[in-house]
Amino acid sequence: MKLGLILASNASLPQPSTRIAVLNMLPFLRAAGWQCDIVFQPAPLADSECPDLSALSLEALRGYDVILFQKVAGPSAVALARQLGVAGVRTVYCVCDRIGTEMAAACDRTVVISSFLRSLYPQHLQPRIEVVCDGLEDTSVVCEGTRQRRGGMLLPLRAVLVTSSALSSLPQIGLPPPWLAVDVVGRYPDSTQRLERLKQAVRLVLNCRGWRARLRAAAFLCHPRVRRLRWSPATVALALQRADFAILPIDTAAGNGRGIPDWQLKSANRLTLKMGAGLAVLSTPIPAYEEVLEHGINGLFARNAQEWRQGLQQLRDPALRRRLGAAGRERALRDFAPDVQARALLRVLNGLAVPSVAHSAQSETHV
Template identity: 40%
Template sequence: MTDRIKVGFVLLSNTQNAIPSTRIVVLNMLPYLKAAGFDAQIVFEPATSTKTPDVSGLAEKIKAQNFQIVVLQKVFGDSVLELARELRQAGIKTVFAICDFVNPAMCEATDATIVVTDHLRSLYPKEQQGRIWVVHDGVEKPQFHKTDWGTHSGSSARPLNAVLVTSAGLDRLPLLGSPPDWLKVTIVGRYSPAGSRWRRWQENKWQMDSKNGASERWRYLKFLASRRIVCEAWGADSVYDAMQRADIGIIPIEVDPVRDPTGEWSVKSENRLTLKMAMGLPVVATPIPSYEPVIEQGVNGFLARSNGEWLHYLAALRDPALRQSVGQQARQTALSRYSMDRQADKLIAVLRDVAGAAPHTATSTEQARA
């Protein structure tokens, strides 16, 4: 029997208050790694989430405990680069994972880099791409899904419900502005709970004070006053309740260099899309590089490139039979391609390859990079 490969994880966030990426990339994977024969342990977690932690002195602890691989979960900066160099000198392999941004310096300093999409891998320097693997975000709770897509087509008196899940506290409905009169939109994001009226009032006041000019303030007032836009606080369980109540999933993204000069939208993972698809929701989304390979237009979802297309595809989904057909196909796609099981297999293949614990065959490489 071979010795267990000892893997240490340096985390982006604390395990007691783990942000989604830490949960998806590391915590959800630990049982799979254990079952595959790895000795996986957390070697560093910050008190509060930070991408640039101070990890000085950590190399000595890692060396003393005989780790063979250290996974750096979305952390970088001078201190992390120095850690990677010290571990390399000690013969300990390092993996930079899982990244929704481009950081050639970290890729150069480590033995392997894991990114969330093929598009993101293509953005790295050509000479580094041979050391970059693709492991997608795995669907977390596939047991939650729709079984009833309704029989009504929506009206002003009984609107259909579209859900938008976001990590932000949106102060407008992107692209659409105002929903058609037969549709209500529930935005699940960074808001105070509805019962916390004082905190919600403070949030609204802060947003209002941050607006420039009367037109911006008026637009925000209309957003707050709209009876067809509801803002709910994100919660690990309540987000699934919100999706269960919904008829349609939407992901409108403003691909706008003025509103988003960083272009962060272009390197995002499929997570928000596959989350809704695994629920069995028919989704209309803005086409971004990570979404385009997933959506088969009109079969398991819709990509809308203009306001006219948004309204057209939303109107098409007033048909209950189409909502059910697209929703069922969406769930099948999400579970077959983006299950935790499949992503764990890819992660395990990467770690075994880095450790030299398995033959570097075409099969294992293709599985990890698919």
């Protein structure tokens, strides 16, 4: 069986969604008998979710059982998906953090990362939408163990926050309490790039609206117990191993002006990353997280600043950190290991690879 991949980013420098949803799955798919070929990818650092696919040869694509569009949409992708349907080639639209109704209608199946995201699609598309959660990337990363202390000014506890952005504050928290240090792993220059770090800090401060917000950003960026670390797999692994617990504060007041705010569409991968490392997690509840974290069982939720202060105080207890961390790792390994993700994706692909009368009928609707 042959699978053709249309990627939103180049495989040599992939964005996280390309790496997690597709590239990490290739060894499992090939072991299950699928020949996997990249039939389109943008140039390195030229990521595009709406590329021009008109140069792809429809005749060449006919040789594949399934074509998978990884987060690729737009008029050109929709037109190609419809043409493939008419030609008898099955199609999958794989999307992680948005609602792609037009692509979902054009493709045989749509793969989303949470039941909540699935529920946002029109009712008539629901039978063709499958949930495949993002899997863990490295199950060998485990925290070094719960330290038997509550933290203080001289020996603070350490929390870790992994993000895809460059934060200028800690949402919901503000500045860490005196007994806590925070490692923020995100889109920051390396610590050796002092001039670049200074330039970024100035930009982050100036991007804030109002002098109060700018003062808060400056206090965060200069705080002696906040370390801003450049994202890399090695940096993430080391930060997780050295942390006492993990935090996931989200600014739920932020919107995008387009209805459902972006934070509601996020996948659970940043949560399961931390749970998989055996860390107790304190998080803002968002739909994908609420499908995984059970408050008081394998983590803690905090909905406002007061609950965040209370949750942080609770996590000073080493016994609680140990219990929540162990339960979180058990859940993450059971439901989000890479082979679990691969089996779910294979069920979708194998189901499509079997010719059916239903597909022939659906192909006619793509004309």
